[in-house]
Amino acid sequence: MLEIRNLHARIADEDAEILKGLSLSVKAGEVHAIMGPNGSGKSTLARVIAGDEAYEVTDGSIEFGGNDLLEKEADERAQDGVFLAFQYPVEIPGVSNTYFLKEALNSIRRARGEEELSASDFLKLAREKAKLVELDEALMKRSVNVGFSGGEKKRNEIFQMAVLDPKLAVLDETDSGLDIDALRIVANGVNKLRDQNRAIIVVTHYQRLLNYIVPDQVHVLVDGRIVKSGDKSLAEHLEEVGYAWVDGELKSAQTAGV
Amino acid sequence: MTTTMSPIDQYSDLFTRLAEQRTSDPKWLSGFRQAGLATFQKLGFPTQDLEEWRFTSVRPVAETAFSPAEPRHSVQASDIEPFLHAELTGPRLVFVNGRFDDGLSNVTDLPSGMTLGNLRTVISSDERFVSERLGKLTNNESAHFTALNNALFEDGLVLFVPSGTKVDQPIQVLFVTASEADPILTNPRNIFVFGAGSEAHIVETHVSLSENVYLTNAVTEVWMGERARADHYRIQRESESAFHFSTLRLYEESNSHFRSHNVDFGGAIVRNDSWGKLDGDNCEATINGLYVLRGRQHIDNHMWMEHVKENIPSHELYKGVLDDHSSAVFAGRIYVHPEAQKTDAKQTNQTLLLSDDARLNSMPQLEIYADDVKCTHGATVGQIDPVALFYLMSRAIDKETARNVLIHAFAADITERIRIDAVRKNIERTLRDRLLT
Incomplete structure (x- = not known):
């Protein structure tokens, strides 16, 4: 479903590369975890997949469902079924959560040639999906993320994912800032959305989240490249030995390469 | 002649x-x-x-x-x-x-x-x-x-x-x-x-x-x-x-x-x-404004609030959306007389620039002759937040619509203070029509 080859990317108008030849292949139905220390490029990868114009791809390719993803704008990618759960969901005062999400869903439906949902059908759908992450219905009427607690914001992201029903969901540090109860609720929501037609990429610093969302594959990202891939035991091993171990592995790999 | x-x-x-x-x-x-x-x-x-x-x-x-x-x-x-x-x-x-x-x-x-x-x-x-x-x-x-x-x-x-x-x-x-x-x-x-x-x-x-x-x-x-x-x-x-x-x-x-x-x-x-x-003691004044300009339109909002007696709150909130070559001036002066203790005056001007050619001059001023007062003033000028724009676009909303949603959200601070539904809706509709042309 997702095929990333030799991806190089940087912040637009800056010289330093953040992604330095990253390759990744994700099939429908799979859950992949991307782990890595701070500054390794995890969030950059998430945003480049979603189409953030703040980043510039200088080399490499991303194919999604057989199409070139990089030539599309963020909204077109979302219409094609790409979803990014933000690490820091944005507050938009003056725009209600319900209005926002209904616009989003109907944009996707229009792009697919489907009829727009009526207000009442949308509300029915939203109510049903809100239960997945135990989101208080009152929050749906409020302005997008305004006055939400950290946990509510993260739950709201997964709620949006549930409503928009993407083919590929990228969860950027969805565990950050969550206490254990909130983490469990969010993870349960994600697990209910696991589906043979959907791929999920979980970007995280810690292994903790992966106790709840068990990945099919784990990749370790260091300095803009995937340096190690394996099954869920890789995440457990990382938790024991820390990222310093990966740094060591990387250095020896580079030495061996020379 | x-x-x-x-x-x-x-x-x-x-x-x-x-x-x-x-x-x-x-x-x-x-x-x-x-x-x-x-x-x-x-x-x-x-x-x-x-x-x-x-x-x-x-x-x-x-x-x-x-x-x-x-x-x-x-x-x-x-x-x-x-x-x-x-x-x-x-x-x-x-x-x-x-x-x-x-x-x-x-x-x-x-x-x-x-x-x-x-x-x-x-x-x-x-x-x-x-x-x-x-x-x-x-x-x-x-x-x-x-x-x-x-x-x-x-x-x-x-x-x-x-x-x-x-x-x-x-x-x-x-x-x-x-x-x-x-x-x-x-x-x-x-x-x-x-x-x-x-x-x-x-x-x-x-x-x-x-x-x-x-x-x-x-x-x-x-x-x-x-x-x-x-x-x-x-x-x-x-x-x-x-x-x-x-x-x-x-x-x-x-x-x-x-x-x-x-x-x-x-x-x-x-x-x-x-x-x-x-x-008069304990009286109150609220002066709010919203201006939405394009082309070469120019607006100058001047206000003077004179606090004469005690315990008076006054609030001014002006928000502007400037496109093309439009320009705006905000000049607010709060004058607090020596007797006007417990004055609570707040003056805010926020402007959203949609074009590099739009101009704003903002001059909030305070003149205070009483000692027990709370007076604040502030002016901000900004452009559409690219992170918020990306957030909306990542939810399948096209750039033009996303931009308009954010402009509405910026103006909502003022429109939401309008207590007459018919007037508020009328202004929101005018704003929407304006953004679509």
Whole structure:
């Protein structure tokens, strides 16, 4: 479903590369975890997949469902079924959560040639999906993320994912800032959305989240490249030995390469 | 002959021509107009050498030869329908080219003792009411456009709400300019008097039936008696070639609260002066504004809040959206007298620039002579937040729509403070239409 080859990317108008030849292949139905220390490029990868114009791809390719993803704008990618759960969901005062999400869903439906949902059908759908992450219905009427607690914001992201029903969901540090109860609720929501037609990429610093969302594959990202891939035991091993171990592995790999 | 006249002479000539129509004016009124003309002749149009006019050039106004507005009766109800708030079923007063149009207006079922009508009529029916108030709040010596209004005003709205009377339905006032090709000028003059404990809401709209050049020069004087409550909405949708000058003079007694909401969409050159004298303990003033400009539109919002007595909150929040080559000025001064302890004054100006060529000059100022006060002021200028834009686009919303949603969200700070649903929806709709063109 997702095929990333030799991806190089940087912040637009800056010289330093953040992604330095990253390759990744994700099939429908799979859950992949991307782990890595701070500054390794995890969030950059998430945003480049979603189409953030703040980043510039200088080399490499991303194919999604057989199409070139990089030539599309963020909204077109979302219409094609790409979803990014933000690490820091944005507050938009003056725009209600319900209005926002209904616009989003109907944009996707229009792009697919489907009829727009009526207000009442949308509300029915939203109510049903809100239960997945135990989101208080009152929050749906409020302005997008305004006055939400950290946990509510993260739950709201997964709620949006549930409503928009993407083919590929990228969860950027969805565990950050969550206490254990909130983490469990969010993870349960994600697990209910696991589906043979959907791929999920979980970007995280810690292994903790992966106790709840068990990945099919784990990749370790260091300095803009995937340096190690394996099954869920890789995440457990990382938790024991820390990222310093990966740094060591990387250095020896580079030495061996020379 | 007229082509060689200086700008000021034109107005003297205009005044003489109009004086022939005003032979029935009471003596005090003729004197008032004469004094206005004399002051205007002395002051002329303001130049940019003056601090209060530093960023606003009125040269295009000074260089235009305006004709007096002729009464027009050809405006039909269907012409003004798009500008009326149909949901507001209360009194409605329509002025066409500065003059009251009885046929288009509807003033019935007023509470007893209340006056609501046009100035010309009230001068005949209750001369003393007008003579005791007209020009009493204006500072005629330094206000160029007020002096011009004093000399030339045609008509306007008079409202008197007796003590203890609460007017449930908002009062709707529409100033329509239906100009011919020649530039005309109108000088609306309004007087609002709120008795003790009274309450009313006024929705004042300025519109044009053409995209012609013309000048609207309005002056409004407001008295707020003790414990009175009033909301004043001024919605300016003039032609984008027009000049709009408006002066509000507010006087508040103790425990009263005046809330003013100014929304400006139209005009080539717009200047709004709001002056408040907060002269009673615990009174309160709220002056909010939203301006949305494009092309080469220019707006200058000036306000002076004078805190005279104790324990007075005043709030000013102005938000602007500037596109293309448009420009805006915000100048707010809060003056706190030595006796005005416990003043709580807040002045905020926020501007969203949609273009690299748009300009803003923001000058919030505080002048404080009391020691136990809380005064804050601040100005921010920004562009559309790229992170918020990406967030919306990542949810399948196209860039154009995402941008408009964020502009609406920016303006919502003001629109959400509008308590009359019909007015709020009307402004949101105008904003949406504006963003789509």
